[in-house]
Amino acid sequence: MAGKIKVATTSLAGCFGCHMSFLDIDERILALAEIAEFDRSPLTDIKHCSDQVDIGLVEGGLCNAENVHTLREFRESCKILVAVGACAINGGLPAMRNHIPLQECLEESYLDAVGVENPQIPNDVELPLLLNKVHPIHEVVKVDYFLPGCPPSADVFWKFLTDLASGAEPSLPYELVHYD
Amino acid sequence: MTEHMLTIDGQRIPFTEGQTIIEAATAAGVYIPHLCHNPEFKPHGSCKLCTVKVNGRNCSACTFPAADGQEVLNNTQELNETRRTITQMLFIEGNHFCPSCEKSGNCQLQAVGYYLNMLDAHFPFFYPSREVDASHQEVMLDRDRCILCELCVRASRDVDGKNVFALSGRGINSHLIVNSTTGKLKDTDISVDDKAVHVCPVGAILIKRKGFEVPIGERIYDGQDIGQVSLEHEMPIVEEAEHGR
Ligand code: SF4
Ligand code: SF4
Ligand code: FES
Numbered sequence: 498m499a500g501k502i503k504v505a506t507t508s509l510a511g512c513f514g515c516h517m518s519f520l521d522i523d524e525r526i527l528a529l530a531e532i533a534e535f536d537r538s539p540l541t542d543i544k545h546c547s548d549q550v551d552i553g554l555v556e557g558g559l560c561n562a563e564n565v566h567t568l569r570e571f572r573e574s575c576k577i578l579v580a581v582g583a584c585a586i587n588g589g590l591p592a593m594r595n596h597i598p599l600q601e602c603l604e605e606s607y608l609d610a611v612g613v614e615n616p617q618i619p620n621d622v623e624l625p626l627l628l629n630k631v632h633p634i635h636e637v638v639k640v641d642y643f644l645p646g647c648p649p650s651a652d653v654f655w656k657f658l659t660d661l662a663s664g665a666e667p668s669l670p671y672e673l674v675h676y677d
Numbered sequence: 678m679t680e681h682m683l684t685i686d687g688q689r690i691p692f693t694e695g696q697t698i699i700e701a702a703t704a705a706g707v708y709i710p711h712l713c714h715n716p717e718f719k720p721h722g723s724c725k726l727c728t729v730k731v732n733g734r735n736c737s738a739c740t741f742p743a744a745d746g747q748e749v750l751n752n753t754q755e756l757n758e759t760r761r762t763i764t765q766m767l768f769i770e771g772n773h774f775c776p777s778c779e780k781s782g783n784c785q786l787q788a789v790g791y792y793l794n795m796l797d798a799h800f801p802f803f804y805p806s807r808e809v810d811a812s813h814q815e816v817m818l819d820r821d822r823c824i825l826c827e828l829c830v831r832a833s834r835d836v837d838g839k840n841v842f843a844l845s846g847r848g849i850n851s852h853l854i855v856n857s858t859t860g861k862l863k864d865t866d867i868s869v870d871d872k873a874v875h876v877c878p879v880g881a882i883l884i885k886r887k888g889f890e891v892p893i894g895e896r897i898y899d900g901q902d903i904g905q906v907s908l909e910h911e912m913p914i915v916e917e918a919e920h921g922r
Contacts, residue, residue, distance in 0.1 A: 583776055586797050588804075593774055596806040636801050643797035647776035671902060674791045676775035677782065677893075 502662060505550045505575060506538040509564040510591045510631060511557025514648045515582040516540070519554070521651035532662055537574075546574035552661065556581045558588040559632045563625035572638040577661070580640045583647040583676060585633060592631040599629055642667055646675045683747040685729075692743040693919055699727055699738040702751070703915045708904035709751050710760055710789055712767075712878055713826035714739035716914045718835065721827050724767070726760050726789065761793040768798045770849070772807065772821035779888030780880025782896025786824060787879075788903035803849070810855065812863035815885050816874055823853050823881040833873035841865045841873060853881070 508516060516539065522529065537546040546553070553575030559565055572578055583589040594602050608616040634640060644653050653673050660667040681692050685707050692701035697720065702709050713724040722740040729738045730750040738751070750756065767786060775781045807820035825844060830853075833841040841862075845854045857864035867873065869884055877883075893899065897906060 580797065583774075587768070587773070587802060590774060590777060592802075592804065593772075593777070595804040596772075630804060633798075633802065635797065635799075640797075645796050669794070669796065671791060671794070674794060674796065676773075676787055676790065677778075 502533040502552065503536045503547065503550045504533050504538070504552045504554065504658075505536040505546050505571065506540065506554040507556065507567055507571060508539060509555065509557035509567060509585070509634070510560035511582065511584045511589075513539070513556070515554075515556035515585075518646075518648035518651055519581075519654045522655050523651070525651075525655055529658065533658070546570055548574065550575045551577060552658070553578045554581050555579065555585050555634055558584045558591060558634060559628060559637060560591050561625040561627050565628075565637060568634055568638055577641045578638065579642045579644060579657070580634050581644045582649055583645065586635075586643055586645055588631045588633050589647065592633075595630045599627060603627075644669075647677050649673075650675075681743070681745050683743055683745065683749060685749045685751050686753070690749075696743045696919070697739060698729060698731070698736070698741050698743050698747070698749060700915050700918070701743045702738065702749075703908065703911050704919060706908055706912065707751065708908055709738045710757075710792065710903075711739055711907075712785055712789060712824060713828065715828055715876060715878075716911050716918065718828065718831045718876075721831065724763070724824065724826060726763055728756060728759060728763075730756065757793055760789075761795050762799070764790050764793060764795055765797075765799045767824050768795075769800045769802045770805070771823065772804060778822065778880045779883055780822070782891070782893060782899055784880055784898075785878035785903060786822075788898040788906070791898065792903050805849070807852065810862050812861040813865075813867065813885075814863070815869045816862055816867055817883045817885050818853070818855070818862055819881055819883070820853055821881075822879045824879055825851050825853065826878060828876040828878065829853070829873045829882055832876045833867075833871065836872040837867075839866055839871065839873070841867045841871075 535541045536550050537543045553571040555571055580586050584591060603618045607618045644657055646653060653669060656669060656673060657667045683690050683692060685702055690701050690705045699709050699714060709727050709729060711727040713721045714727060720739045722737045725737060727738040728735050731741060731747050775787055810818040827844060830842045833839050840856055843854050843856060844851055846852050855862055855865060874882055874884060
């Protein structure tokens, strides 16, 4: 084969559950490795996308400035960008903070919570700034496909990637569509 | 007596005088997607999910009377795409975090999303601030998930005779209110056996301490789609009403 399909993955404001579910394709990953190779991904520890990535899988929504930066890099580098899982699609559980003012969230976590020692709100320049609200990724970049689920099952990843690899328009049958 | 007839997607459907299009369809085993309609109650016609084309014009099947010779389009790509857009708007207007919702798997809004192959919400989210009322010992009201269908309003008024609920406000400010001096559920005479507590199509009105009782895999829409479930449940209700006419 001339060149393998390049797949990049990242987790923004997510829990890595989608990545774990992806790995649940189990031994099918060997068949995948025949036709695809991983580019930037927590699985390879490659830190930046190469110029031309075929498929970018994005887990998680946007809760801080670094998430937005990473997402933009993905959009620039990936021919096909995929929102993977509830958080990327609607903000998910992190977005449940959206109707609580950010200051109150921080105070509750770092000052007032039970068992907090040396209470202080972290304020290091190295830390990415939090966004006022958590956002799904389609509000910031164009998204080509969506894989719903919390997480999407391994079969969802498999169906999607094999559809794409075979040149078919990806589609999910009824039994693979879940929002939980 | 000549039988009354209309067609839905070319199929001949008999109906009785006074039936709406959706009642005739249900009796004949044809599913028309719907959320605010429940054959046990007077139609409300607010969600527009049941939109069909009647002789070329869009109409709500739950309120539009069946008439002889109507040519109705229902299960077409165009109508289902419109319905999907409507469903997406319902999602972005509220706060629907299905993974943490007790109704997940048993929810009609979610099931309609599945039925219409809705994979995302398309629009920017509103993330509105809506009040949760957990004041009552046994019944919980989470307005984040309310789709303003008025089924609880209709059930409480027409069946329970209690008038516990009403809608207030307009447009994006519409919201469900509770008729008590404090506006809280605890100060009403609502009880868990009330019809109003059992008709909510989504996870807005819930009975406490019942959440996640049914495991994933055995919930209503895990095995069957909402078209099948809805017909199974609603056909006998419509047939009974027909005999009563
Ligand atoms: S009410 Fe239905 S759609 Fe809304 S969060 Fe709960 S399960 Fe999801
Ligand atoms: S609480 Fe439930 S039944 Fe009542 S209006 Fe809202 S969605 Fe409808
Ligand atoms: S079901 Fe007809 S408008 Fe809601």
